[in-house]
Amino acid sequence: MFSSTGSFLSLSVFSVLVLLLSFYQVNSSSTPTKIGKGYRLISIEETPGGGIVGVLQVKQKNNIYGPDIPLLQLHVKHETQDRLRVHITDAEKQRWEVPYDLLPREKTQALKQTIGRSRKNPITVQEYSGSELIFSYIADPFSFAVKRKSNGQTLFNSSSDGSESFGEMVFKDQYLEISTQLPKDASLYGLGENTQPHGIKLYPGDPYTLYTTDISAINLNADLYGSHPVYMDLRKVKGQADAHAVLLLNSNGMDVFYRGTSLTYKIIGGVFDFYFFSGPTPLAVVDQYTSLIGRPAPMPYWAFGMILLSPLVLS
Template identity: 90%
Template sequence: MFPSTTYASVFLVLILCFNGVSPSSTPTKIGEGYRLISIEETRDGGILGHLQVKQKNNIYGPDIPLLQLFVKHETQDRLRIHITDAEKSRWEVPYNLLPREQPPVLKQTIGRSRKNPITVQEFSGSELIFSYKADPFSFAVKRKSNGQTLFNTSSDNCDPFGEMVFKDQYLEISTKLPKDASLYGLGENTQPHGIKLYPGDPYTLYTTDISAINLNADLYGSHPVYMDLRNVNGQPSAHSVLLLNSNGMDVFYRGTSLTYKIIGGVFDFYFFSGPSPLAVVDQYTTLIGRPAPMPYWALGMFHS
């Protein structure tokens, strides 16, 4: 689906490997995250905010000091959360390759923080609700119909992950998950269990263009999307999360949390509300494009 990452990102991975640093051995908590310093509504019905790093550090390079946050309910069943450098353009999946709405143009001046900043705020759509905390910045996505939290990036002292990290060649963000959530996806690779995610298994997305003969190997494309199936008071419920990022990444699923560690690009999340698996697939392919139909002759429909 997406092209391979840049040579610079590959070089970073090689440096880590030669120094005996594997992705799984990276520190679980890097820095203190960001604080929200301004937020406003946009003319197209979204919200635009700016984030400032709380305390700089040089682990995996310097932090990007200012970030731009853009949130919009693009449809009744799709929510987008886009976070990038507020002052410089960064690599994204090309908009002419995957047509989609573009976030607001980067601003040269950053708004000042409010004297009494709002610590909790909600931005509601038809079914999905975006909420955030200002300091340290974190966000959550909830379902309006049953109150379920689908995605939650806040970090507590007892969590095995830290606050959001945004550097030139290292990005990290995590979400809490309930124990009864069943996750499927994060292709394209050869996992022994198939498409169902299991805690502790490695999930590396890095296109290598090889055959599927070996287990735990990356294949032809990168599909950083998963479907989450839950039983909520006896009722089945499905939703999906896409991180639209074509750079190499490791995704760590611990059963009660999921962490993305990426070597470039931006955070560009799309949330699809479902609530059935079929509805999730329909909403997802509405964004990325439908698969090509099979030719009739491949189904045996041909004349002798």
């Protein structure tokens, strides 16, 4: 369910070394190291296409794993009734993303306002509401949350809120980090491909590494297999089952740390390109997810054991 052919994973040996070194240093102690002070939102405006676009400025620069990218562009849009996109990238330079011709989807809004221009009034907590999902943000330090309109459940919340398990958002050239708070009763599934003794359900404690490739010998210069950084969150809300999914569309190598009450992405490049699927059932989540990435190919009759077919069927 969570992996497919046609991968877009491509990493250099240098990037792999940076990944291993960074993750070893970050996780060498029981308490995770907090890399920086995060970003502040300095301007935001609505776009003609129905979304919002803003500028984030780093609060305090440091050189841990390289210099921080000073200005970021935030773009948020409800693409469908059940899908919300949150895209964060460098505001001044183009960065590697999964090509739009490889995975057809709507392109992000270009930044039109003057970078660095801020509003006269301080930006506080705001909301951007869709049919079912609500995007809200805090300006300083910048964090965002995604909530469900029907029952008020928080599906994603990147605010550290003084947490010991993770810090503020980090965005460097070869090191990106962002986290979300999670309720204790959430059951997470996905983040393939990996082999775990518990199957596809995630259990707290161990990192889940996404660095998958399997190139066929008969197809030269093509990466035909990879993993999708997507998980499904199953919860029981007021006695009812509730499901949603979160996809981070990033083709770089990454570790995902699930600690029970939080989940942290640590990535060696690219951008933050989140897609939130509202569900609310597992079947609806899969339908919404495959409507974005593409439907699986139909199974051939012989794969179901239908070898001996009657002339009537063949005709």
